[in-house]
Amino acid sequence: MTGSVDGFFAGFPDSFNIFNRLSPKIESLDGVTRAAQKSQISFRRKKLFAAVWVPEKELGQKMAPLVLSLFTRSRLRSERFKQVVEPAPGRFTHHVELWSVQDVDDDVQSLLRSAWEDAGPAPK
Numbered sequence: 001m002t003g004s005v006d007g008f009f010a011g012f013p014d015s016f017n018i019f020n021r022l023s024p025k026i027e028s029l030d031g032v033t034r035a036a037q038k039s040q041i042s043f044r045r046k047k048l049f050a051a052v053w054v055p056e057k058e059l060g061q062k063m064a065p066l067v068l069s070l071f072t073r074s075r076l077r078s079e080r081f082k083q084v085v086e087p088a089p090g091r092f093t094h095h096v097e098l099w100s101v102q103d104v105d106d107d108v109q110s111l112l113r114s115a116w117e118d119a120g121p122a123p124k
Contacts, residue, residue, distance in 0.1 A: 008036045014065040015054045021101040025109055026050060029116045049119035050112060064097035070115040080107055
């Protein structure tokens with residue numbers, strides 16, 4: 001199910017503000033498409049490389065206003081990761097908590113670029 005970005009963030013203004021800072025950085029990468037779904041907003045190149053979600057909305061607990069999840073074939077290294085899991089062999093999911101717009105910094109941009117590069121070239 002797809003929906004609107006405004007609808008996704010309804011009732012979560014802090015999350016929306018962080019997303020508005022993050023989204024242009026993601027979409028400035030070549031060949032990126034975005035889809036708002038019920039539980040996340042996903043970003044694809046040739047394949048899914050990033051998604052954002054609101055922990056309070058999904059888990060019902062006050063936590064970071066927004067989480068950026070990055071999907072890669074190899075484990076990325078960063079002190080910023082709250083959690084890294086390998087849900088399938090050779091597929092890693094890295095979670096970065098974003099507490100404020102200041103958390104959308106050069107380090108996050110570098111991690112995004114790594115995941116984007118791993119997702120392969122955009123389809124022709």
